[in-house]
Amino acid sequence: MKFSSLRRGLVMSGRVLLSIPFRALPTLLAAIVVSFLLLRLIPGDAVDVMASQVALSNESDIAKWRHDLGLDRSIGEQLLDYIVNLARLDFGYSHIYNMPVASLIGERLPSTCLLAGTAFVVAIILGILAGVISGYAKGGALDQLTSAVLLLLYSVPAFWTGLLLIEVFAVWLNWLPLGGSQSLGLDLSGAARIGDRLRHLVLPAVTLALFYIAVDARLVRASMLEVQNQDYIRTAIAKGLDRHTIVWKHMLRNALLPLTAVAGNRIGAMLGGAVTIETVFNWPGMGRLAFEAVLKRDFTVLTAILVLSAFFVIAANIIVDLIQVWIDPRIEH
Amino acid sequence: MSRLIADIRGLSVHFGEHLIVDGIDFSIQENEILALVGESGCGKSTVALSLLRLLPDKGCTVAGKVLLGGRDILTVPENELNDLRGSAVSIIFQDPSTALNPVWSIGSQIVETLRRHRNISAKAARRQAIDLLDLVAIPDPHRRIDDFPHQFSGGMRQRVMIAMAISCNPRLLVADEPTTALDVTTQAQVLELLDKLRRDLSMSILLITHDLSLVADWADRVVVMYGGQICESAPTRSLFSAPFHPYTQCLLASIPPLSGGPTHRTGRLFEGPSAGVVTASAAGCRYAARCDRAEASCLSAKPAIFSVGAGSHLAACPVVKPSVSLAATVI
Ligand SMILES: Nc1ncnc2c1ncn2[C@@H]1O[C@H](COP(=O)(O)OP(=O)(O)O)[C@@H](O)[C@H]1O
Ligand SMILES: [Mg+2]
Numbered sequence: 001m002k003f004s005s006l007r008r009g010l011v012m013s014g015r016v017l018l019s020i021p022f023r024a025l026p027t028l029l030a031a032i033v034v035s036f037l038l039l040r041l042i043p044g045d046a047v048d049v050m051a052s053q054v055a056l057s058n059e060s061d062i063a064k065w066r067h068d069l070g071l072d073r074s075i076g077e078q079l080l081d082y083i084v085n086l087a088r089l090d091f092g093y094s095h096i097y098n099m100p101v102a103s104l105i106g107e108r109l110p111s112t113c114l115l116a117g118t119a120f121v122v123a124i125i126l127g128i129l130a131g132v133i134s135g136y137a138k139g140g141a142l143d144q145l146t147s148a149v150l151l152l153l154y155s156v157p158a159f160w161t162g163l164l165l166i167e168v169f170a171v172w173l174n175w176l177p178l179g180g181s182q183s184l185g186l187d188l189s190g191a192a193r194i195g196d197r198l199r200h201l202v203l204p205a206v207t208l209a210l211f212y213i214a215v216d217a218r219l220v221r222a223s224m225l226e227v228q229n230q231d232y233i234r235t236a237i238a239k240g241l242d243r244h245t246i247v248w249k250h251m252l253r254n255a256l257l258p259l260t261a262v263a264g265n266r267i268g269a270m271l272g273g274a275v276t277i278e279t280v281f282n283w284p285g286m287g288r289l290a291f292e293a294v295l296k297r298d299f300t301v302l303t304a305i306l307v308l309s310a311f312f313v314i315a316a317n318i319i320v321d322l323i324q325v326w327i328d329p330r331i332e333h
Numbered sequence: 334m335s336r337l338i339a340d341i342r343g344l345s346v347h348f349g350e351h352l353i354v355d356g357i358d359f360s361i362q363e364n365e366i367l368a369l370v371g372e373s374g375c376g377k378s379t380v381a382l383s384l385l386r387l388l389p390d391k392g393c394t395v396a397g398k399v400l401l402g403g404r405d406i407l408t409v410p411e412n413e414l415n416d417l418r419g420s421a422v423s424i425i426f427q428d429p430s431t432a433l434n435p436v437w438s439i440g441s442q443i444v445e446t447l448r449r450h451r452n453i454s455a456k457a458a459r460r461q462a463i464d465l466l467d468l469v470a471i472p473d474p475h476r477r478i479d480d481f482p483h484q485f486s487g488g489m490r491q492r493v494m495i496a497m498a499i500s501c502n503p504r505l506l507v508a509d510e511p512t513t514a515l516d517v518t519t520q521a522q523v524l525e526l527l528d529k530l531r532r533d534l535s536m537s538i539l540l541i542t543h544d545l546s547l548v549a550d551w552a553d554r555v556v557v558m559y560g561g562q563i564c565e566s567a568p569t570r571s572l573f574s575a576p577f578h579p580y581t582q583c584l585l586a587s588i589p590p591l592s593g594g595p596t597h598r599t600g601r602l603f604e605g606p607s608a609g610v611v612t613a614s615a616a617g618c619r620y621a622a623r624c625d626r627a628e629a630s631c632l633s634a635k636p637a638i639f640s641v642g643a644g645s646h647l648a649a650c651p652v653v654k655p656s657v658s659l660a661a662t663v664i
Contacts, residue, residue: 005438005481230431231426232432232433232434234387234426234432235426235432235434236434238385238387238418238423239419239423239445239449240415240418240420240449241449242415242449245445245449249437254435254436328435329435329438329483330435330436330481
C-alpha cells in the first residue's frame with residue numbers, strides 16, 4: 001500500500017468514525033424509542049400474560065404486581081428508565097424466563113452471530129465467484145447454467161431449502177446432523193469439539209446463505225457486464241494485460257461497489273431470516289428466542305432483540321462506509 | 334528512405350450489414366506523424382481500433398492486413414497479440430476522463446503496463462513510472478504517482494495516458510482524437526508533447542482528428558477519409574497547396590487563411606450523418622452523392638487510387654485525374 005493512498009484511507013476512515021455521534025447515535029436512539037413504544041401499544045402487558053399462566057385473577061394482587069414492575073407508571077417515565085438502563089447494558093428482567101434479559105441474550109447471541117456471520121461471508125464469497133464466472137462467460141453454457149441455478153435459489157423460500165437439505169444430507173446420506181448447534185451428551189474437547197460445531201453449522205449457514213448467494217451473484221454479474229464496456233477496460237486490453245488481471249483487478253473492484261451498498265443493509269434481513277432458519281434447524285440462537293418470546297408475549301425480551309438488531313444494522317452500515325472508502329478512492333465526504 | 338513501421342492493406346470492417354471501412358490501404362513511416370482526417374462517423378476510430386485488434390468480436394468482421402514489424406496484427410495468436418499491445422503499438426483515446434480506471438492509482442496503472450512487458454521489479458517499475466510522469470511534464474511526479482485519475486485535470490489525465498502508452502517504447506502510437514476533449518491551450522500543449530516524444534523516442538504517431546488546423550500544424554503526411562474510403566493521401570504541404578480530390582478541396586475551402594497557429598480553430602470539418610452509415614451494397618465513390626463534379630461512372634465503381642503529383646501524392650478520383658498521371662499505384 002503506497003503511503004498517500006494509505007494516508008487517504010486513514011483520514012477517510014477517521015471521518016467515518018467521527019460521524020458516528022452525529023449520524024449513528026440518533027438513529028439508534030430513534031430505533032430504541034420506536035421498538036419500545038410499538039410493543040407497549042399492543043394490548044396486554046407482561047402481567048396479563050403471567051396472570052393468565054398462573055390463573056391469577058385477584059385484581060389487587062395484579063395491581064400490586066404491576067406496581068412492583070413499574071408498569072403502572074406513565075409510558076414516558078418507563079421509556080426514560082429503559083434508555084438509562086440500556087446505557088448500562090441492562091436490558092431489563094424477563095419474568096417469563098426468570099432471568100435478566102442480558103444474560104438470556106448473552107447465551108443466544110454468539111450462536112446467531114456465528115450462524116449469520118458465516119452465512120454472510122459465504123454468501124459474499126460464493127456470490128462474487130458465481131457472478132464473476134457468469135460475467136466471464138456471458139451467454140455461454142456455464143453462464144446459463146449458473147444463471148438458472150441462481151434464479152432457482154432466488155425464488156425458493158429458505159425454510160423449504162432447509163427442509164430439503166436436511167432430508168438429503170442428514171436423513172438420506174447421514175453426513176450431517178439434523179439440527180442443534182452441538183452433539184449433546186458427548187464430552188468432546190479440542191479439535192473434535194470444533195469439528196462437531198462446524199458439522200452442525202454447515203446446513204443452517206448454507207441454507208441462510210443460499211438466497212444471498214443468488215442476490216450477490218446476480219448483482220455482481222450485472223455490474224461485471226456493465227463494467228466490461230467501460231473505456232478503461234478497453235485501455236487495459238490495449239495495454240496487453242491478460243484476461244485474469246483485467247477481470248480480477250480492473251473489472252471486479254469496480255463491480256464490487258454496488259455490492260457493498262447492498263450487503264450493508266442485509267444484516268437486518270439476515271437476522272430476520274435467522275428466525276426461520278433457527279426454528280427449522282433447532283439452532284439455539286436469538287432468532288428462535290424471538291420466536292418463543294412472541295409466543296410467550298415476553299415484551300422485555302422482544303424489545304431487547306429489536307434494539308440489538310437495530311444496533312447491528314447501524315454498525316454494519318458504518319462498516320460498509322469504511323469498506324467503500326477503501327475500495328473507491330473517489331468518495332469524499 | 335525511411336523505414337516502414339506499419340502497413341495497412343485492404344482493411345475492411347463490417348458492423349453487421351454496414352460496411353464501415355471499405356478496403357483502405359496506407360502505411361506509416363518511421364518517426365513520422367501521419368494524420369488520418371475525416372468528418373465524424375467516417376470510420377476513423379474503427380481504423381484506430383483495428384490497428385490493435387480492439388474491435389468487438391461479436392457483430393464485427395474485419396478483413397485485410399495490419400502489418401506491424403512483419404506480423405499481421407489481425408491474425409496473430411492471442412498471446413502474441415497481447416505481447417505486441419502496449420509494447421509495439423499503443424493507443425490513446427479521445428476521452429481521458431473515462432480511459433483510466435477510477436479505482437486504481439495512476440502509478441499502479443503505469444507500473445502494471447511496465448511489468449507486463451518488461452521483466453523488472455516493482456521498485457524499478459515504480460521508479461520508471463515516476464520518470465515517465467516527469468517526461469510527460471506532470472509536476473511533482475513523486476507525490477502524484479499515488480493519486481487517482483479523478484485528482485487530475487483533463488489535460489493532465491491525457492498526459493498520464495500518454496505516459497502509460499509510451500512506457501514500453503512502442504514503435505507506433507495511435508492517438509484517436511487525443512485533444513478533442515481538451516480546451517484549446519491544453520490541446521496545443523499535448524500536441525507539442527506528442528511531437529517532442531516522437532522525436533526523442535523515435536516513434537511514429539497515427540494522429541486521428543477531424544480538425545484540419547491540427548493537421549496543418551503537426552502532421553508530416555495526411556490521409557483523408559470519407560465514408561470509410563480514402564480520398565487522398567499526401568505530404569501535408571502538398572495536400573494543402575495542391576489538393577486534388579473534390580472532397581479535400583471542399584474541406585480546405587472551408588478553412589480561412591492557413592497561417593493560423595495551434596490555436597486556430599476554424600478548420601473543423603462539417604459534421605453530418607451522411608458520411609457514416611453506408612450499406613455494403615453501395616458501390617462507387619462514397620462522396621459522389623455530395624460531389625458537384627460527380628459523373629455517372631462515379632456511382633458504379635469504387636474509384637482506384639492514382640498518383641497525382643510529385644512525391645507520394647495520391648488521390649482516388651477519376652474525374653480530376655490529371656492526364657499526366659502515372660499508372661495506378663498501390664500506396
Ligand atoms: N460497435 C458498433 N456497432 C455498429 N456500428 C458502429 C459501431 N461503432 C461504430 N459504428 C459505426 O461506424 C461508423 C464509424 O464510426 P467511427 O469509426 O467511430 O467514426 P469516427 O471515429 O470517424 O467518428 C459510424 O457510422 C458508427 O455509427
Ligand atoms: Mg472517433
